[in-house]
Amino acid sequence: MPKENMTRYAILGLLASGCTSGYEMKHTIDTSLNHFWKISFGQVYPMLKTLAQEGLIVEETGDGDDRKMFVLTSDGEAELGRWVQEPTTELPVQRNELLLKLYFARHESKDTTIQKINQHAALLRERLDMYQMIEQSIRSYPGTDEAVYWLLTLDYGKRKTQALLEWCAASIQTLEGGKDDETRDRNTK
Structure with missing residues (x-):
């Protein structure tokens, strides 16, 4: 179908x-x-x-x-x-160039990979700033029944972006030889 x-x-x-x-x-x-x-x-x-x-x-x-x-x-x-x-029945599949490149990153230096992740984090911080501006705009919009739904979609974007920033930090820590919290927890059990 x-x-x-x-x-x-x-x-x-x-x-x-x-x-x-x-x-x-x-x-x-x-x-x-x-x-x-x-x-x-x-x-x-x-x-x-x-x-x-x-x-x-x-x-x-x-x-x-x-x-x-x-x-x-x-x-x-x-x-x-x-x-x-209608209910949604599938999780969305995201195409992500950074993840594709990371999958094959053994063909470059760790420093280059870390630089790519740092660049990605900078883009994510810019996106968070944009989300803040959008939120201010929605909240200043004269009362509308749709605003609560607009804010829900925006909150999803903000939370996802924040989680991706955390992933960037953990990935860099892993590449630099540190252990993230989950690995540390497994090793101490």
């Missing part, structure tokens, strides 16, 4: 949240969804066309604006509701 295209549900959800144009959707994707769901601009308009052909959205003309505007149909709202209510 082929995997469902989750971009369709992201677009339906964005429409339900008030994004009515491809431009607004891409802006929201880049500023809000990007920390857990990547969609390229090249995916947005073809998916909008597909959803319109399926009768899940309709195109509306704006007042003197050339920008295409879209609205969910009742079938589109039902499809989004059906999908949101």
